[in-house]
Amino acid sequence: MSEGGAVNTVPVTPKARAQRGYLSQAVREAFVDWGTRLGALWIGVLIFIAVFAPFLANSHPLLLSEAGQVRSPLLEYLSAADVTLLVAFFSALALLWVPGTVRSKLLAWLAILALGGLLSWLLISPPKLSIYEQYRERQASGQYDWVITAPIPYSAKDYLRDYGAAGLEAPLASEERRHWLGTDENGADVLSRMIHATRIALGIGLVATGIAMLIGTIIGGLMGYFSGVVDMIGMRLVEIFEAIPVLFLLLTFVAFFGRNLYIMMVIIGITSWTGYARYVRAEFLKLRQQEFVQAAVACGLPLHSILFRHMLPNGMAPVLVAVSFSVASAILAEATLSFLGLGLVDDPSWGQMLNQAVQAATFNWWMAAFPGGAIFLTVFAYNLIGESMRDAIDPYLKKSSR
Amino acid sequence: MLLQIDNLSTQLRTGDEDVAAVDGISFHIERGETFCLVGESGSGKSVSALSVIQLLPKDITTHPSGRILFDYRHPDGSREQVDMLSLPEERKRQIRGSRIAMIFQEPMTSLNPVFTIGEQIIEAVQLHDPQLSYPAARTKAIAALEQVMIANAAERIDEYPHRLSGGQRQRVMIAMAMACEPDLLIADEPTTALDVTVQAEILRLMKELQARRGTSILFITHDFGVVAQMAHRVGVMRQGKIVESGRLADVLHNPQHAYTRQLLAALPENLKRQREAALAGQAQPPAPAEAESMVDLRGLQVYFPIKKGVLQRTVDYVKAVDGIDLQIPKGQILALVGESGCGKSTLGRAILRLTEPTAGQIQFAGRNITHLPRTRLRALRRQMQIVFQDPMSSLNPRLTVAATLTEPMKVHGIGASKEERLALAAQVLESVQLKADHLWRYPHEFSGGQRQRIGIARALALNPSFIICDEITSALDVSVQAEVLQLLLALRREHDLTLLFITHNISVVEYLSDEVAVMYAGKIVERGPTAQVCARPSHPYTQKLLAAVPRVPL
Numbered sequence: 029m030s031e032g033g034a035v036n037t038v039p040v041t042p043k044a045r046a047q048r049g050y051l052s053q054a055v056r057e058a059f060v061d062w063g064t065r066l067g068a069l070w071i072g073v074l075i076f077i078a079v080f081a082p083f084l085a086n087s088h089p090l091l092l093s094e095a096g097q098v099r100s101p102l103l104e105y106l107s108a109a110d111v112t113l114l115v116a117f118f119s120a121l122a123l124l125w126v127p128g129t130v131r132s133k134l135l136a137w138l139a140i141l142a143l144g145g146l147l148s149w150l151l152i153s154p155p156k157l158s159i160y161e162q163y164r165e166r167q168a169s170g171q172y173d174w175v176i177t178a179p180i181p182y183s184a185k186d187y188l189r190d191y192g193a194a195g196l197e198a199p200l201a202s203e204e205r206r207h208w209l210g211t212d213e214n215g216a217d218v219l220s221r222m223i224h225a226t227r228i229a230l231g232i233g234l235v236a237t238g239i240a241m242l243i244g245t246i247i248g249g250l251m252g253y254f255s256g257v258v259d260m261i262g263m264r265l266v267e268i269f270e271a272i273p274v275l276f277l278l279l280t281f282v283a284f285f286g287r288n289l290y291i292m293m294v295i296i297g298i299t300s301w302t303g304y305a306r307y308v309r310a311e312f313l314k315l316r317q318q319e320f321v322q323a324a325v326a327c328g329l330p331l332h333s334i335l336f337r338h339m340l341p342n343g344m345a346p347v348l349v350a351v352s353f354s355v356a357s358a359i360l361a362e363a364t365l366s367f368l369g370l371g372l373v374d375d376p377s378w379g380q381m382l383n384q385a386v387q388a389a390t391f392n393w394w395m396a397a398f399p400g401g402a403i404f405l406t407v408f409a410y411n412l413i414g415e416s417m418r419d420a421i422d423p424y425l426k427k428s429s430r
Numbered sequence: 431m432l433l434q435i436d437n438l439s440t441q442l443r444t445g446d447e448d449v450a451a452v453d454g455i456s457f458h459i460e461r462g463e464t465f466c467l468v469g470e471s472g473s474g475k476s477v478s479a480l481s482v483i484q485l486l487p488k489d490i491t492t493h494p495s496g497r498i499l500f501d502y503r504h505p506d507g508s509r510e511q512v513d514m515l516s517l518p519e520e521r522k523r524q525i526r527g528s529r530i531a532m533i534f535q536e537p538m539t540s541l542n543p544v545f546t547i548g549e550q551i552i553e554a555v556q557l558h559d560p561q562l563s564y565p566a567a568r569t570k571a572i573a574a575l576e577q578v579m580i581a582n583a584a585e586r587i588d589e590y591p592h593r594l595s596g597g598q599r600q601r602v603m604i605a606m607a608m609a610c611e612p613d614l615l616i617a618d619e620p621t622t623a624l625d626v627t628v629q630a631e632i633l634r635l636m637k638e639l640q641a642r643r644g645t646s647i648l649f650i651t652h653d654f655g656v657v658a659q660m661a662h663r664v665g666v667m668r669q670g671k672i673v674e675s676g677r678l679a680d681v682l683h684n685p686q687h688a689y690t691r692q693l694l695a696a697l698p699e700n701l702k703r704q705r706e707a708a709l710a711g712q713a714q715p716p717a718p719a720e721a722e723s724m725v726d727l728r729g730l731q732v733y734f735p736i737k738k739g740v741l742q743r744t745v746d747y748v749k750a751v752d753g754i755d756l757q758i759p760k761g762q763i764l765a766l767v768g769e770s771g772c773g774k775s776t777l778g779r780a781i782l783r784l785t786e787p788t789a790g791q792i793q794f795a796g797r798n799i800t801h802l803p804r805t806r807l808r809a810l811r812r813q814m815q816i817v818f819q820d821p822m823s824s825l826n827p828r829l830t831v832a833a834t835l836t837e838p839m840k841v842h843g844i845g846a847s848k849e850e851r852l853a854l855a856a857q858v859l860e861s862v863q864l865k866a867d868h869l870w871r872y873p874h875e876f877s878g879g880q881r882q883r884i885g886i887a888r889a890l891a892l893n894p895s896f897i898i899c900d901e902i903t904s905a906l907d908v909s910v911q912a913e914v915l916q917l918l919l920a921l922r923r924e925h926d927l928t929l930l931f932i933t934h935n936i937s938v939v940e941y942l943s944d945e946v947a948v949m950y951a952g953k954i955v956e957r958g959p960t961a962q963v964c965a966r967p968s969h970p971y972t973q974k975l976l977a978a979v980p981r982v983p984l
Contacts, residue, residue: 214541318823322784322818323818325784325884326784326815326816327837327838328809328841329841330841333841337752338826341828342826342827372508
């Protein structure tokens with residue numbers, strides 16, 4: 029096996045090979061696959077869109093000159109969340125260029141994120157009321173010298189009241205206002221709503237999965253390492269949580285606490301950790317008998333080192349595969365809720381747009397095709413990445429495919 | 431002549447390049463003869479065997495040169511010499527099983543667990559003789575099982591493989607291979623996974639069947655003891671080439687090639703003779719006086735409960751270690767010998783309290799550690815270390831050697847700074863004959879023997895006084911084993927170590943240990959100075975065990 033492996037690998041200097049861990053090796057192998065690259069590309073595009081959503085689709089002009097004074101309503105109306113996302117994005121880009129270990133970079137990024145988030149929530153308070161029509165009216169009446177708008181000059185919640193009840197206009201139907209993907213029943217631009225909805229889609233996937241992974245890894249790890257009574261109690265807990273229908277629980281919570289995105293993320297998270305717990309438990313049960321773990325115990329290493337340094341990194345591979353599938357299913361869960369009309373009221377979400385498509389009296393293909401296509405592509409992209417990660421970490425699959 | 435191989439090469443495609451696994455070998459096998467291919471792991475012996483029966487995956491295998499001439503016996507009795515390499519697939523399949531049969535190394539995985547052994551044998555029989563009715567095939571299968579000494583064959587034919595022991599499964603494999611009365615039997619390390627006593631029975635059985643049927647055997651092994659028992663002629667393989675072949679006695683007693691001599695010299699039996707020769711001129715070291723004991727076990731028991739039912743009530747116990755009294759004197763090497771499943775590894779782990787003992791007392795350096803709380807035990811772990819059997823799984827694949835070696839040092843407060851600990855780790859690596867710059871590598875970059883040395887280095891890093899070596903050489907090739915054993919003896923002299931050497935290999939025991947304890951079914955049946963126990967075993971089990979060991983006549 030080891031001989032075969034040595035022959036397989038492209039000649040690399042021992043130094044470079046030593047620096048490359050098991051996980052980066054697996055990621056490297058996964059990305060040889062074209063499907064994975066396309067999937068990752070799509071996720072990358074979504075991240076870009078989510079971060080720059082206000083700059084891509086906004087009724088507030090980017091720059092305008094009014095009576096000789098230049099100002100930027102777009103920047104004035106940026107919310108704290110927008111700024112935090114921008115800080116996170118640019119600090120991540122900057123840290124990619126700075127040399128350093130992955131761990132120190134991650135810590136630095138989290139610190140910047142926390143600080144930036146805190147400052148922006150404290151300092152930034154955009155005007156509460158936004159009147160989207162004013163710009164168009166003033167521009168029409170010639171009050172502005174010149175105006176630079178965002179590529180899509182409509183906000184997600186701009187219902188175009190100045191045009192009267194337009195509502196449900198097919199893509200590119202009217203000459204004067206250009207709606208690339210049409211408008212929804214309230215008259216809002218579909219493309220703009222879809223752009224702003226990427227934040228919810230990505231956010232709910234990542235946060236819900238993060239919560240699930242954290243809980244699942246801890247409970248599963250404890251079950252696997254201690255086995256015995258801990259294992260028995262843990263498994264009963266897993267069974268109880270698996271017996272709860274997530275959708276039903278979400279409906280109950282929505283009924284009690286109203287429509288709150290964060291509660292949704294948390295609920296999807298705390299009901300979907302069982303899969304991770306099972307994976308990690310199985311891995312830990314196996315690893316506990318491994319001789320290097322026994323050797324670590326025999327060396328008198330403390331428990332946290334045995335659990336987190338010697339066992340966890342060796343047992344994470346199946347969890348990381350499950351992550352990409354579970355992000356996909358969290359996105360679907362949110363879409364389902366919104367589709368059922370239990371999602372957010374006014375905020376855009378792909379599922380909620382699908383719901384509109386169904387509820388309208390006539391079938392409006394653009395309301396179904398574009399958000400549906402976005403959900404499909406995103407879930408598909410995550411699944412593609414998950415599949416090839418699984419293949420990359422599974423030595424048996426690899427052998428048979430060669 | 432049944433089989434003649436001329437200049438056979440086999441290339442296996444891995445990644446983008448072809449690797450010559452077999453590189454121009456030639457040999458022949460006469461009817462009724464056993465030809466042994468012997469060599470270390472990776473020398474191409476199994477690939478040679480699989481080339482003969484044409485079982486290598488076709489899409490990655492090429493044969494750039496060579497012929498495999500097989501004397502094919504048609505069902506009507508006429509003979510024809512065929513070249514296995516140029517036959518159509520249909521003909522190859524007729525030959526496989528009916529004329530050339532094969533047994534594999536691992537009896538646990540070579541039978542299909544969802545069929546009864548009867549179904550598997552009958553299927554093979556009927557495939558090669560479609561006219562045979564089911565009752566007739568069944569009778570034939572029962573006869574085949576009886577031939578391989580399965581008691582109550584008529585009843586056991588309906589058993590599933592999991593109900594049979596390893597030795598019985600290997601017999602079923604032999605019965606299956608022999609059921610169609612092949613002319614050539616290829617046995618690829620058929621006894622490597624078995625205990626010595628079972629191995630002795632299987633080898634005797636194969637010889638008997640060969641004598642009765644006149645079957646030729648191509649026997650693949652790495653064990654010169656087995657070669658000495660089975661072979662008429664031997665081929666020594668190294669890196670895809672046969673470096674030497676000839677009659678058994680010639681190869682063993684008058685090896686021509688340097689590699690054969692090196693292999694033979696690495697046998698523990700020969701190591702011992704060399705050492706005795708070296709020591710002959712000097713005065714014998716004084717016999718160790720009645721030293722105080724490092725480890726003192728009193729009535730140690732490790733029981734694993736068997737739980738059944740909804741309430742998980744304990745219905746019975748597996749008595750892995752069943753009341754053991756054992757003293758390991760300071761500065762001595764005590765070998766613990768026994769067959770698989772006798773509880774020797776469990777005993778080793780129980781001494782270090784990696785497995786909790788059920789009852790009894792463990793005294794370490796005069797201190798009772800049986801019920802010591804984990805936190806206090808942790809400090810004591812510095813004194814006692816363990817080296818494991820499998821070099822592949824005993825090192826954390828995600829940590830560099832440096833991390834593996836320095837983390838325990840840090841926990842136990844050895845070395846003041848990271849630099850100092852790294853310097854110490856480098857020293858330890860050098861003491862196990864590795865280089866200091868190996869510190870920055872990951873385990874997968876080392877060979878099996880090197881990893882085993884890193885395992886020893888990890889144990890030594892804490893400067894312990896007592897080390898348990900749990901089958902540390904059984905996964906290693908014989909020449910690597912020799913190096914590790916010599917290293918261990920040198921380290922013991924330097925560091926004044928007490929060793930508990932757990933093994934199933936009697937020749938290693940004879941070479942290495944001062945005293946030996948023989949374990950059987952959770953109990954120690956015999957204990958004494960190595961030379962005495964090996965020469966005049968008193969317990970019947972020890973006698974049986976020693977008789978079963980395949981020896982190389984030297």
